[in-house]
Amino acid sequence: MGACSVTLETLPRFPEGKELLTCLQCGVCSGTCPYGDVMEYPPRRMIAMMRAGLQEKVYTSDSLLACVACYACQVKCPRGIRLTEALLPLMKEQALTHLPELPGELQKALQSTLRYGNPMGEPSRKRAAWVKTAGVPIRILAEDPRPADVLWFVECYTSFYPRGQDNSRATARLFHRLGIDFAILGNEEKCAGECGRLTWEPGLFETLMDYNMAIFQKYRFDRVVTSCPHAHNAFKNRYPALGFNWGLEHTTPFLAQHLDRLKPLLTRKLNYTVTYHDSCCLGRQNEFYEPPRRLLKAIPGLKTVEMVHNRGNSICCGGGGGGMWLDTYFKAKGYERLSERRVKEAVATGADVLAVSCPYEVSRFEDALKVVGYDKRIVVRDVTELLAEAMEE
């Protein structure tokens, strides 16, 4: 897409612009947008304004800040306009340079991702520090560059955030017990950058893509398995343009493929009632609705219940599209945080556990549960954590 300037005159030259011209103005996008009710200009109106030459107004309003890149508008658009994937990022790219001021939290996350390879601003040289706590051997390619079947792309929250590391430790144990030939990049890994693109910053995304592709090309492996649905999204849709041609899986569907061998290992009974939250990137974007549910049902003693909004209708945790770093901003604007809306639905099911498959969600939902005062009623667990718990040593 690049940094070229989109104006009414140049818009039709872009495939995304041509799509925009086919909009029926039916308003389904605005109706389904989880923040459509608080945006000054919801998606339908944005499109109308773009067509009417009012770009400047769109780019300088904070409406695009509220887009959490959840794909809800895209999957429901009767014209099939790729709003989340193409159109909104194109507009956000312009907003980045037109907004009078970028919220500080988001700015810091973008700068940290560029410098340290993770949005939290954690030291890049400690990315693999969690490995020592895994309890099973984990091969780091820089130390032992023999070819591997699986290159496990761990990603940021699963490397640095303490509760995210629980997911990594569980994944490592599962891979180990399944006898998977895997290795990680360790400190050489940097954020895949998906939120860089969906968060206004194509230049940051391109920098990260160039970097990660150069690292991938140093080693030999057959496929990439990643714990992060956002990284999966980037590798699937954007990296191929730079020559990414390895197999690709997200951890949850990857483990579901090994269910025959995994099931006999799940011997500990977990008497939990679990409700599963479909993440936007795994769910609406890739339609991986059944693999996590199949995994959960394989755990002895475990019962599943569904939230009102599930599968394609799932409500975003609010972390996508940069929302992860806009909580303070949303709070100041008086918006209800989507993670709070979602955990209320989870609690209403009567479940003991809210199961997730995206590393953003653990921090978001655990925080939301504390905010709404439900942290004693339900706990948040990644599907991999539940599987590892069900696996006796």
Next chain:
Amino acid sequence: MRILVLMKMAPDVVEELEIAPGGTALDLDYVRMILSESDDHALEQALLLKERHGATVTALALDAPEVDDALFTALAKGADRAVKIAGLDAGFPTSQAARAMSQAIAQVPGLSPADLILTGVQAIDDLDGLIAPMVAHALDLPYLGIVTRLSLDASGRTALATKEYPGGVRGEFEVKLPAVLGIQAAEKPPRYVPVAKVRAAMKTQKIDSAPASLPADGGCAAAQVVEMKRNEPAGHAEMLDGDPESVSDKLCGILTGHGLL
């Protein structure tokens, strides 16, 4: 109005710090360098003045690892020119940094005369904040530090600067230009520049390089570092385990033992 911003790279404390084998300095082959935070604020303040009054902004930096990134970022943000002083030995002391900068200002074409010289009031490896006053002394210019607000009068010959004092006291100063000011904080946080703009600056703009010209005597004597070491934890927190009753009993016992209850 010509504004000169003096920038230097400082050790990045987010990343690990290592002490060199001699035990008197950081291991500069290992440590990552980042633009000193208050220099970033000095640049922001210069760009704000440029937007308000019209000015040319030149960023002048001492060569160090990753300094090109910092200078191209300055250009992408709106600086008009970037100059790098090359040839200093790694780990140069503050006095040498100040001398190299003042020599460059005097000798590199186009750097002087400047109406306003802004720099960070201190750096993580210059906590005494000596660079700016030393540059001011060498150039025979007035100096004011710990500046948190800055405006110019209509003629552009006088700056109105707010300086912070301890205890929440502020002083307002009229400073006749040219002058050297040590910026503690710009009036708003340093702006974000899209990475694409920095990448474009790398392709289309250039950094001028000037050799450091220091007199053979090395200038005034620098303080000698006798020993550099990590802080050693003096004590440990004691965690009280058990049910609330027994924990509160233990806590009361400890507080009574220290004469606090």
